[in-house]
Amino acid sequence: MRKVAPDLDVRVWPGQMGNVGDIEYCAAWLPPPGVLKSLPNLRVIMSLGAGADAILGDPTLPANIPIIRVNDPDLTGRMTEYIVLHVLMHHRQQRRIDANQRNRIWDSFPTHAAKDLSVGIMGMGVMGADSAVRLRDIGFRVAGWSRSRKEIPGIGSFAGDAEFDAFLARTDILVSLLPATPDTDGIINRAAIRKLSRKGPFGAPVVINAGRGRQQVADDILAALDAGELHAATLDVFMPEPLPPDSPLWTHPRVTVTPHCAADSDPETICAYVAANIRRHQRGAKLENLVDRARGY
Ligand code: NAP
Ligand code: GLV
Numbered sequence: 001m002r003k004v005a006p007d008l009d010v011r012v013w014p015g016q017m018g019n020v021g022d023i024e025y026c027a028a029w030l031p032p033p034g035v036l037k038s039l040p041n042l043r044v045i046m047s048l049g050a051g052a053d054a055i056l057g058d059p060t061l062p063a064n065i066p067i068i069r070v071n072d073p074d075l076t077g078r079m080t081e082y083i084v085l086h087v088l089m090h091h092r093q094q095r096r097i098d099a100n101q102r103n104r105i106w107d108s109f110p111t112h113a114a115k116d117l118s119v120g121i122m123g124m125g126v127m128g129a130d131s132a133v134r135l136r137d138i139g140f141r142v143a144g145w146s147r148s149r150k151e152i153p154g155i156g157s158f159a160g161d162a163e164f165d166a167f168l169a170r171t172d173i174l175v176s177l178l179p180a181t182p183d184t185d186g187i188i189n190r191a192a193i194r195k196l197s198r199k200g201p202f203g204a205p206v207v208i209n210a211g212r213g214r215q216q217v218a219d220d221i222l223a224a225l226d227a228g229e230l231h232a233a234t235l236d237v238f239m240p241e242p243l244p245p246d247s248p249l250w251t252h253p254r255v256t257v258t259p260h261c262a263a264d265s266d267p268e269t270i271c272a273y274v275a276a277n278i279r280r281h282q283r284g285a286k287l288e289n290l291v292d293r294a295r296g297y
Pocket of ligand 2: 048049050051052070263265
């Protein structure tokens with residue numbers, strides 16, 4: 001922060017706060033409850049990531065202070081890389097090929113084209129829409145599900161609870177890029193998995209969750225895998241994090257675990273974003289990418 005905005009007086013929690021009454025702007029990722037409340041002259045809170053659930057989850061969060069989240073092409077691009085990588089990994093059966101190579105097995109199984117698979121993205125915001133466009137351009141049949149309808153050429157749009165089941169029914173690979181809210185908690189559960197398409201080339205669907213761990217019911221995913229209702233899963237987010245060493249997700253042969261790294265906030269990029277928001281607020285310009293506290297994202 002000092003490098004990208006040397007003119008700003010930067011204080012660091014917990015050791016270098018000085019007089020807390022001086023602090024007007026706070027950038028935070030997982031602020032311990034009570035820290036934000038302890039800043040009497042706070043004017044803007046900025047999440048250091050796209051999600052602001054950890055900030056909104058602070059029961060002592062001061063009311064009426066705007067909260068800004070990250071919407072930056074660097075972060076979005078990283079997420080799109082991750083989603084495209086894992087959709088392709090399942091589509092091209094790369095884990096099977098890796099296992100075969102370890103055992104020196106030349107197994108030429110049937111392959112499929114991208115057009116043979118329907119990808120469904122839950123959460124068609126900044127990240128979901130970008131991933132959807134890239135996957136569409138590769139040739140997958142792509143649709144999204146969000147609260148409001150979207151108009152993106154070549155990408156189907158399902159909106160709201162009333163269209164959730166129809167969205168699941170056409171989806172071979174389910175991707176979650178939803179924010180963590182009370183409405184999305186546990187949304188990837190056994191009932192939802194059973195509603196996914198079984199018409200795809202693997203005879204059972206695939207789940208990729210890079211939204212938040214609270215969205216998946218881990219026991220339901222494991223049971224669905226073992227019952228043949230789910231073909232495979234890629235999980236980047238967990239409840240809790242880090243994923244405990246004794247979780248069966250680590251060793252399940254059809255689960256890919258990644259350590260919440262789908263889209264990391266690059267320090268320099270995000271500090272420049274934070275500094276730009278501070279300057280915007282200081283000159284009285286309208287703040288962008290505000291979190292809607294009532295919606296929860
Ligand atoms: P965003 O722009 O706010 O998009 C959120 C999307 O979710 C919107 O399309 C919204 O619908 C939809 N949505 C929210 N609640 C819904 C509900 N109840 N039913 C249906 N749709 C719902 O957020 P973003 O920037 O794309 O980021 C999405 C999430 O990705 C973040 O909140 C965070 O949890 C996660 N993330 C993870 C990582 C990682 O490394 N794993 C990195 C960055 C972000 P509307 O468009 O209709 O409002
Ligand atoms: C990371 O999880 C983010 O929300 O940016």
